Amino acid sequence: MRGVDELQESYRLEGTWPVGILFSRSGITAISEISQLQGTLLAISEINLAGGVLGKPISPLILDPASDPQRYAQFASSLLMDRGVTNIFGCSASYSRKAVIPVIERRGGLLWYSIGYEGFEYSSNIIYTGPAPNQLHLPLAEYLFPRYGRKLMCVGTDYLFPRESNRIMQDLVSEIGGSIVGEHYLPFNAQRDAFSNIVKEARALGADVIFSTVVGPGIAALYDAYATENLDPSVMPIASLTTNETHCQEMWFEPLPGHIVSAPYFETVGSPRNSNFVANYHQRFGAKRPTDACAEAAYFTVLLFARALERAGTLDPERLRAEVLGLEISAPQGVVMVDPDNSHTYLWPRIGMTEAGRKFRVVAEFKQAMKPDPYLMNYVGLGRINHVQG
The missing domain is CATH 3.40.50.2300 (Response regulator)
Structure with a gap:
């Protein structure tokens, strides 16, 4: 997929902020997850082009679970145990999130989950940025x-x-x-x-x-x-x-x-912030690929992460979590904030x-x-x- 390979090749640990990306590019949920992946990559590219975070680029390791819940769990474990990753952006359908939660909690990682879901859940190892x-x-x-x-x-x-x-x-x-x-x-x-x-x-x-x-x-x-x-x-x-x-x-x-x-978001939302997001998205991924709620939430989730990382100065999940709770940023849908009460996000x-x-x-x-x-x-x-x- 356009925009993936060049970032994938840049993955390294030394002198960067390594993160895991766990979105499916194949399988039954690929349509939505490709949007999430593209929103994530756009944000990472913009941040890196602007000098990274505290002078270091974000370095993504991108894996394709192929819409298979067992692969989500296996890949999450590999990222946390073998690849030096503590933060993962990923999952879409609830079955994939449920498969990853035990791994994230057992290994002490942080999952940044950016899609709407059924609610009635809380994990201190997840930042929920999709709608409740x-x-x-x-x-x-x-x-x-x-x-x-x-x-x-x-x-x-x-x-x-x-x-x-x-x-x-x-x-x-x-x-x-x-x-x-x-x-x-x-x-x-x-x-x-x-x-x-x-x-x-x-x-x-x-x-x-x-x-x-x-x-x-x-x-x-x-x-x-x-x-x-x-x-x-x-x-x-x-x-x-x-x-x-x-x-x-x-x-x-x-x-x-x-x-x-x-x-919370449609491509036609009328604001200069969204117009800029849409133009940059089309420039990177092609005019025929529209922005959508999946891409927008994944995009601003990385912006939240980067702002919290700048404050924390470390990828330690507990430090990042402490910095992101109550954090407010401007997203294409409007100003959003992670609620310190429940780790979910104020949305429009x-x-x-x-x-x-x-x-x-x-x-x-x-x-x-x-x-x-x-x-x-x-x-x-x-x-x-x-x-x-x-």
Whole structure:
């Protein structure tokens, strides 16, 4: 992949800050993880071109776990035990994070985890920079229910994140007298026909929304199945926590306008900081590769790491963790901060709607960064979140 080899060749220990990079460039989760990898590499390149950290470059050792949970664990162990690494940027799907956690905790490393997940977890060996459920699930529910209705057809890939996400949405929709009319979990390699049956069922049961936590290649199959049924997104949209610009770009057709996605970042976020990020990303990886929430979070995660490293002057995980808690930086989505209460990150919830050109138009966003609440301890009910605009 463009941008990987030249950095890979530069990996060395002496006179650098060595870090491990554990994102899949192959396998079922490669689409999202390549975005994460590219965001990570862009940040490292920018930092190194500006003189590195305290005069030394960041030196990445990049491994491809090929979407295999056993390889994530094996490679994490190798990085920590054999390669002189104490900090790892990596993992995407929850099964990969869960595979790595015991290794990270046992070996005393620090995992920088940059993608949205199901919450209800805490490890002092992880810095969580992707959205927690209150920053991802709640804003979506808040936007959907008054505009489209309260009857959801749930469809997801068969692993932890979709199942836990549907549990959260079940609680939210039940609270306002709605219902889940159907709940389906399909394998990562599910084809269009399997999704067509679910879309037909959603229409027959009068669903208002198809709530999707499908990941990997199944995303394109779901949207293709929807389009084949000649449905109208203004009446019954797909509302997703997992679809992004790169998925839309990789589809063999353009998704219909009007589908909904909840994320802290979209390429169309209007700010000089984001415009600069998008331009640099396209320059490095090509104009056809869009930025997305996976790339943006991975990018600013490295910036947080570099700032903490500058303060700590060491790669020691405990020292870095102490410096990053409460640390605030400017990211393409807005100013973000690692919450000292829970090691998750203040982020900017947004709702995007698909539009022509395989892009998303931001139709709602919060006025300020939202405090992460991974256990939903401070959730007070729908209708009480009052920062949504649009």
